[in-house]
Amino acid sequence: MSKIKKLYFQLKKRYNLPEKQWKMWCRRPKTIKEREEVVIGAILTQNTNWQNVEKAIANLKKADLLNLDKIAKINLPKLKKLIKPCGFFNVKSRYLKDMAGFVLDSGGIKELKKNNWLKLRENLLNQKGVGQETADSILNYALDKPSFVIDAYTRRFVKKYNLTQEQDYEKLKNLFQDSLKKDFRLYQDYHALIVIDGQNS
DNA sequence: AACCAGGAGAGAG
DNA sequence: CTCTCTCATGGT
Secondary structure, eight states: OOHHHHHHHHHHHHHTOOGGGOOGGGSOOOSHHHHHHHHHHHHHTTTSOHHHHHHHHHHHHHTTOOSHHHHHHSOHHHHHHHHGGGSOHHHHHHHHHHHHHHHHHTTOHHHHHHSOHHHHHHHHHTSTTOOHHHHHHIIIIITOOOOOOOOHHHHHHHHHTTOOSOOOHHHHHHHHHHHSOSOHHHHHHHHHHHHHHHHTO
């Protein structure tokens, strides 16, 4: 068994991965509304801690704007004001609107889910404001696709357990994917454990 | 008061 | 292709 797989069982046992430990960013969305929230969160959380994102999301929810249709229509200054707490609001507001447009033009979340996800990943990467991490977050968390997310937590995790010296995003991604069954739930759980382990050390 | 927190794009060399 | 700079807020 690979080191990565062993670590998974080890961490799962140590942290007893129960539903209650699942916070918003690692909870499995079911409804379209929830999936759209994940997409929005994926953009807002860029280079920001989750607490600030929660404030921005709370603002959007309070204004009843926490869905892609509304985001696509709202005027830019208003959107900026609402997402201000999570920083970089000038770029993120533009990214959000672009993303909303992209999803809607594609026929919505439901249609996107039917796409070949490798092709969809390419399309996502062509969107301004969507890099590899954001694309994989959307694919894995919002669309139930087995695309492993490499982020700052994952990189620290890899270093902490001496899994490899590699820094390249794709190579790190493959390191995990090649060692694990292609299961989007497993990828989500693993990433949640990586974050929990990172916060407990 | 500096520094960090789940990134990505644009420009320089 | 790799490096550096910029975008900006909130908590410690």
